[in-house]
Structures are given as structure tokens and as C-alpha cells.
Amino acid sequence: GKTSTHAVVMAQLYIKNQCYGVHSFIVQLRSLKDHSPMPGVTVGDIGNKVGLETNDNGFLAMDNVRIPRENMLMRHAQVYPDGTYRKPANSKLVYGTMVLLRATVVSESATNLSKAATIAIRYSCVRRQTEAKPGELEPQIIDYVTQQHKLVPQLATAYAFAWIARYMMSTYHALHADIESGHLGALQELHGISSGLKAFTAEMSVSGIEVCRRACGGHGFSAASGLVSMYKDRLPSCTYEGENTVLYLQTARFLLKCFRQPSITPSSMSYIQVKLLPGARWGVKSPEDLMKPILLVEAFEHRAQRTIKSAAQFLESQISQGLDTSEAMNRSGIEFVRCAKAHCYYFVTRNFFQSTAQLKCSKEIKESLLTLGVVFALNGIADNSGEFLEDGFVTGTQMEFVRERIQYCYKQLRPNLVGLVDAFAFADQSLNSALGAYDGDVYNRLYNWAKRAPLNKTDVHSSYHKYLRSILKSKI
Secondary structure, three states, X not given: OOOOOEEEEEEEEEEOOEEEEEEEEEEEOEOOOOOOEOOOEXXXXXXXXXXXXXXXXXXXXXOOOOOOHHHEOOOOOEEOOOOOEEOOOOHHHHHHHHHHHHXXXXXXXXXXXHHHHHHHHHHHHHOEOOOOOOOOOOOEHHHOHHHHHHHHHHHHHHHHHHHHHHHHHHHHHHHHHHHHOOOOOOHHHHHHHHHHHHHHHHHHHHHHHHHHHHHOHHHHHOHHHOHHHHHHHHHHHHOOOOOHHHHHHHHHXXXXXXXXXXXXXXXXXXXXXXXXXXXXXXXXXXXXXXXXXXXXXXXXXXHHHHHHHHHHHHHHHXXXXXXXXXXXXXXXXXXXXXXXXXXXXXXXXXXXXXXXXXXXXXHHHHHHHHHHHHHHHHHHHHHOHHHHHOOOOOOHHHHHHHHHHHHHHHHHHHHHXXXXXXXXOOOHHHHOOOOOOOOOOHHHHHHHHHHOOHHHOOOOOHHHHHHHHHHHOOOO
């Protein structure tokens, strides 16, 4: 845009009229003397955006710009002075950087949803509204079950995303040495799951931040809440580093590849090869059974299995009708996205309970975290009830158990909600919110924030003298 002097440009590499595909080149965009664009370079800012206003996102056009051979990034692929081209050991090496960036987006999604939940839950413990009984203190709005139903699932999702972000980062770093040495066996798996998880976490964190903002009522509409800018700055995450639908499709293609080729299926996706039994039923007999992680994971596993098989069958049916593979894939896109989302929900749910089980902490903390995991899973079942009921695996009675147990979990978690958000340990400067500060002094902070607004620098605004006075004193 207006700042960068150099850029890494992805461009087609041609040697003696033969194309070797896309490679990376360092290109100088602006003079180091006066910052003016280099000859043949047209560069500028793309203009206003929905969020990330301070980011210098630019456009770039080049006309006959020469790039010296030395400016090609040649860690993996090389071009020698005589024009000889040496291809990389594996064309999938580029996945390594993509996986790291997507893992970073997952981590950012977890952090921002955690911040939003912290702000909204702290505010909901301060805000009181509507006298429940004459003469009694108005209840905190967090004690309304409808408010809990907005916010507790967002808190549970924030914890789920924090766990999966930790898993992705640790897995990437564990494989980094193998990737650098050219052993890429696990990279394709990590690329396949990271694509879907980037989309899944970005999508749910953006919608979750908006739920938290609305849960703060009119004050959530104020920039002082910290939630307005947070929403705008997270919204682009559904687009950058891969548009979400495109990434879901990448994950779906990997899932279908594993479905068709058992030999390449990684252990983390071995459930795909388990044969679906006709008439299989969920083993839940009572609401109390829904506190058992094994049964919750079983439900998500069955849903993922079934939707992956359904997507594969749908694709085959399109091909059998005479469509070429490209058009058949296009027609199957909706089914592909559905199975990718189902797999991501299964993967995150399973990881939540595995991570919690391995945690070394007090029995009370572990019970609270387990209950949060149950909330995440049960709301996932309730919100996607059609896919669980579709083949009869889950019954209507069991779905009633789900709704009943959700409210039970809210009641169990209510005394610990503040502690669960305080555990994120966000500094007030990081939250940047009048509603979510640690001291709970919401109304003084709101008042002082409003007083600092530019329009309040004078008691009488200049617009009065310029426009209003003449109107108010007229005889109309």
C-alpha cells in the first residue's frame, strides 16, 4: 500500500519459454531515497474496509518490471545462473507455512472469543435489571437463564478453541523438524485439518463475539464496550488466509480421500474407516448419561461418519449421471461443506475432553472444565439437531434430555463463571472495555469515556452558532 518498500510476490516462473509454476520473489516497490514507486510499479491503498482500518492493505500492478534471479526465494526450488531449474524435494512443502498461518488464526479466534466472553460475563454480573419480587434488589442479568444461554456456550466455545489452538501449535512444532528435513508424511493431514479448523473457529468466533455484544444491550452498541472494534477486526478472519468455504472444501476433499483409501488414513481420523451399522442408536438412557464424554464424542463421531459417507455417495451419484469430475465436485459442494463442519465439531469436541482429562489440577477445576465441555457438546447437538435425528441415531426423547441437561449445566457453572473468565488473565489494557474491566466499575468508566468524546470538549458545540441558533430563534 502506502508503506512497504518491498513485497514478496507470487508469480509464474518461466525459463526459456517453459512454465515451472508459481514461485516467490522479492520485489522492490518504492525508492529507498524518496519512497516514490519504482519504474513500472503502480501501488496504493485499497480504501476503506469493514475492519482492520489501520492495516495497510494495498493494490499492486507491474508493467515490465525486471526481477533479478537473486530475488527468487530459493530455499526449496532453485534457478542456477545458467538457467538450470531444480525443483523442490516435495511440492507440498508450501503447506508448512500455510498450516502455521492457519494455526495462528485459530489461536487468535480463541483469544478474541475469550475476551468477548470475559467482557460480557463480567458486565452481566454487574448489570441488574427488572425487580423480580417487590422490595428486593433487582437480579443480576447473568441470573436470567436466557442470558446464560447466550453467554455460557460462548465461554465453552472459547475454552474449546483454546484447547484446539494449543493442539495445533504443538503438533506443528513437533512436526517442524520433519518438515524441514523433507519428511512430509504428517503434513498433508495437518494441512487437511488446519484448513477446516481455521474456517470453523473463525466462523464461530465472529458469530460468538456478536452474541456477546448483543448480550450487553445498549451498552454493547457503544464503542466503549470494546466489542464493536473486536467484531469488526475479527470479521476479516473469515476471508483472509483462505475464504472459509474454500477451506471447508479442502478439508472435505482430504476426508473423502481417506474414506476411499484406508491406507493413508491417519490415526486421528481412523473413525472414518469404521463401518456404519444399520440401525445404530445412541447409548444415552437418561439426562445423567449426557455428562459422560464418551457418549458425547460418540454422537459427533457418528454424525461425521455419516455425513462423510453421504458426501462420497452424492459425488458418485453425480458422476454416474454423466457429469465430469469438475462439475460433479461443484454439485457436491454443499455436502462437502456439511461433512467438513461435522468433522471439525467432532475433532474439537474430542480434543476438549482429551485435553481436560490430561490436565493436572484440582478436582473442582476439572469438574467445571468437564461441565464446560458438556455445554459445548450439547449445544452443538441442539443447534444441529436435524443431522443427529436424521437417521434415527438420536431420538426425540434423547433430544429432550439434551435440552434439559444444558440448563442443568448452566446452573452448575453459574457460581464459577467469573472465575472461569478471570482465569484467562486478560489485563484491562488488553480488553480495552469499560464494561469488562476487572474492578467492575462499569458506570463510572462509561461516564468518563463519554466525557472524553470529541463532541463533549465544549458545552456548546459550534453547530449551534452555525445552524441551530437561527432556526431556534426564527418565528417558523
